[in-house]
Amino acid sequence: TSAQIGVTGLAVMGRNLARNFARNGYTVAVHNRTVSRTKALVKEFGHEGDFIAAETAEEFVAALERPRRLVIMVKAGEPTDAVIQEFAPLLEPGDMIIDGGNAHFADTRRRERDLRERGVHFVGTGISGGEEGALHGPSIMPGGSKESYESLGPMLEKISAKAADGAPCVTHCGPDGAGHFVKMVHNGIEYADMQLIGEAYQLLRDVAGYTPAQIADIFRTWNTGRLDSYLIEITAEVLSHVDAATGKPFVDVVVDQAEQKGTGRWTVQIALDLGVPVSGIAEAVFARSLSGHAALREASRGLAGPTASALSESEAAAFADRVEQALYASKIVSYTQGFHEIAAGSEEYGWDIDLGAISAIWRGGCIIRAAFLDRIRAAYGARPDLPSLLSDETFAREIAAAQDDWREVLVAAVRQGVPTPGFAAALAYYDALRAERLPAALTQAQRDFFGAHTYRRVDRDGAFHTLWGGDRNEVSA
Ligand code: NBP
Numbered sequence: 406t407s408a409q410i411g412v413t414g415l416a417v418m419g420r421n422l423a424r425n426f427a428r429n430g431y432t433v434a435v436h437n438r439t440v441s442r443t444k445a446l447v448k449e450f451g452h453e454g455d456f457i458a459a460e461t462a463e464e465f466v467a468a469l470e471r472p473r474r475l476v477i478m479v480k481a482g483e484p485t486d487a488v489i490q491e492f493a494p495l496l497e498p499g500d501m502i503i504d505g506g507n508a509h510f511a512d513t514r515r516r517e518r519d520l521r522e523r524g525v526h527f528v529g530t531g532i533s534g535g536e537e538g539a540l541h542g543p544s545i546m547p548g549g550s551k552e553s554y555e556s557l558g559p560m561l562e563k564i565s566a567k568a569a570d571g572a573p574c575v576t577h578c579g580p581d582g583a584g585h586f587v588k589m590v591h592n593g594i595e596y597a598d599m600q601l602i603g604e605a606y607q608l609l610r611d612v613a614g615y616t617p618a619q620i621a622d623i624f625r626t627w628n629t630g631r632l633d634s635y636l637i638e639i640t641a642e643v644l645s646h647v648d649a650a651t652g653k654p655f656v657d658v659v660v661d662q663a664e665q666k667g668t669g670r671w672t673v674q675i676a677l678d679l680g681v682p683v684s685g686i687a688e689a690v691f692a693r694s695l696s697g698h699a700a701l702r703e704a705s706r707g708l709a710g711p712t713a714s715a716l717s718e719s720e721a722a723a724f725a726d727r728v729e730q731a732l733y734a735s736k737i738v739s740y741t742q743g744f745h746e747i748a749a750g751s752e753e754y755g756w757d758i759d760l761g762a763i764s765a766i767w768r769g770g771c772i773i774r775a776a777f778l779d780r781i782r783a784a785y786g787a788r789p790d791l792p793s794l795l796s797d798e799t800f801a802r803e804i805a806a807a808q809d810d811w812r813e814v815l816v817a818a819v820r821q822g823v824p825t826p827g828f829a830a831a832l833a834y835y836d837a838l839r840a841e842r843l844p845a846a847l848t849q850a851q852r853d854f855f856g857a858h859t860y861r862r863v864d865r866d867g868a869f870h871t872l873w874g875g876d877r878n879e880v881s882a
Contacts, residue, residue, distance in 0.1 A: 407470040408434035408457050410560060412478060413488060414506075415442045418532070419478030420450075421539035422505065425564045427454025434459055434468040438479075462491050472499040474557060481506040489516060489527075498524025501553045505532045507668060510582030510589060510675075513548065514754075517581040526553035529581070531588020533771035534566065542566035544771035545575035546591070546763075548584030566770025569779075574766040579756030586675075586750045587763055590743050593672025593686040595772050596665075597739035598636050600689035600827040605732045606644070608814065611823050613721035613728075617654035621645035623725050632733060634775030663693035672746065679749040683742040684834055685735065688826040710822040724817065730810035735831035737804060740781060741794040742834065761785030795838065804835065 411434035412423040419437070423446065426433045432455040437443045440460050447458045459465035469475065473496060477488050485506055492502065502525060504513065513529030520527040528549030532539065545565045547554060554577040562573035578584045609620045621644035628637045646655040669690045676683040696702075716724055744760050751758035764781035767773055784797035794800050811832055818825040837843060852858040859868040859882040868882040 406432060406455070406457070408432045408455075408468050409470055410434070410474045410476060411436065411459075411465055411469050412476045413437065413465060413492075414477055414479035415446050416478070417536040418505070418539050419476070420446050421536050422476065422478060422532070422543075422564075423456070424450050424453055425540055425542070426560070427456055429563045430454070431560065431563075432457065434465055436460075436462070436465040462495060466492065466495040471497070472501060472556065473497075474501050474503065474560070476503045476505055478505050481508050482512075485512070486516075489520070493520060493523065493525065496523070496525050499526075501526040501528055501549075501557065503528045503530050503547070503549075503557065504585075505530050507531075507588065507592075507666070508585050509671060510548075510585040510750075513582040513585045517549065526550050527581075528553050528557065529583075529585040531578075531584050531591065533588065533591055533767075533773075535772070538566065538770050542574070542770050544591075544766050544769060544774070546578050546584040546587045546766065547575065548578050548580060548582055548586075550580060551577065565766075566774075568765065568768040572765060572768075574769040574771070576759070576762045576766050578763065579751065579754075579758045581756075582754065583751070583756040583758060586754075586756075587747060587758065589668050589671050589675070590747050590750075591767065591771060591773060592668035593676075593683065593689075593746070594739055594743040595636075596669035596672075596689040596693070597685045597743070597827060598634075598736065598773055600692050601685075601732055601735050601739065601831075602636060602640050603692075604818075604823075604825045604827050605728050606640070607823055608728050608818060608825065609725060612716060612817050612821050613724045614715040614718075615721065615725070617644045617656050627729055627732075630729075631777065632729065632736075632775075634777065635772060636775075662697045662699060664697070665690070665693050669693075672743075675750070676746050679746065679753060681742070681746045681749045682834065683746055684830040685739040685742055685827055688830045692824075692826055711820060713820045713822075715821075716817075724814075727810035727814050730807035731814040731828050734804050734807040734811045734835070735828050736777065737794060737800050738831035738834050739827075740777075744781070744794060759785075759789075760791075761789060793838075795835070808835075 409431045410426050412419050413436040415435060415437040423433050423435050434457045435443050435446055436459045443458050447456050457468045459468055477485060479485055479488050485504060485508060508529055517527040526549055528547050531546030532543045534543035542565055545561050561575045566574040568574060578587045606620055609615045621641045624637055624641040644656060648655045648658045651658055673683060673687045673690050747758055761782050764778045768778045784794060785791055791797055815828055815832060849860040853860050853870055854873045857870055859870045862869060869879050870882045871877055871879050
């Protein structure tokens, strides 16, 4: 017998992905640099399906039916290149290497180009949902050639998460690095979602005076409405959890320094290169890095803050409703920014990414899965050329209804000295986009003053320069 698919790299993700394929009826060849992992997988989970354990790269490749489908689930970066170098010489034209790691899309583009010369399809694939998702159904974001997707698509659809309407959470995102790019922005949006939820929590605690257990209940209520999502759900779980050792709310015994693995940072770095304002995602990344500067925070603890007092009990409930509005409005802005980045990447690299299809495959399996994504899908479904999510009538109407509360929440945050960079950046983005005039006019005038960088006029075509150091006459540039 031969295997329809092979997985090399059997740490948590690879192991669960291999099991997922096997549970769905595929014969799966499994391989890992350290052989003991391969043996452990077959010993523990061999009963779940058909596995072929391979100890060497040659055995592994020989076990695969042609064209070969070989999934790499190793640590992103150099290990991925090492594994590609090990396997590529053993492959033949038409074979497929699927990289399911969190690769940078630029690396994926390079690898795809190199392997294409040998006729091997390299399919950079974003996989979201953590180890549970890998086992029970992740959201899958494959890039690579259309041809490879014809062969892989049906298998990926089988192992993927299913949205509430039964649709598989996988789509061919576009060629070469498109899948890993989409996964990168997914993670950036995840950072922003988590930051906004964190700010909502902090406001409910410090401004409204609620306990973590009470806030858990508020989040549970929110989760029955338009904010219904995995992240809100787990937030309620975390906030209601009590530390066994101390009896304190669990959230109070965790060190408040957030870590990151890099995909959020990439999202911002690439957005800067593409000139896309993803201010909400950037604030989320900065908020994590600020939290980690322990010494700097310690040295700043004595700085003066406001003297405002917390709300009364009767005011608190109304405030919680306002926070829900602010969170929802800010969330719309985060997704607006994230989808803008995907559209810009698609344009830059000629990927032709279908934004509606991307929102559809994020509805299940991944960390940002949410009822909200169905609304985004509907927005792009109604108007595929939507200039921005904020131009969608439904979202525009919802923000119009939320904006007074959104502003009030920020006023309260500022007055009480609660940092809300995510809410604030989102509102600033919204106000800047809808502004009749921006101070960018002044910026252009300043640039012309000190650097003769020229400016355009509202009433005439062309580029102009004012002779600032001389008679201040205007000349055509
Ligand atoms: P890790 O990222 O911890 O990688 C461990 C695996 O890489 C092991 O199988 C290890 O083999 C192998 N490996 C390394 Br390290 N260097 C190697 C080399 N030079 N040659 C061959 N194999 C090598 O595993 P993971 O947490 O399962 O994640 C796998 C991928 O999936 C990563 O790219 C990750 O970013 C991505 N991802 C993870 C999650 C998650 O929730 N963990 C979610 C989504 C995506 P060994 O056993 O011989 O040391």
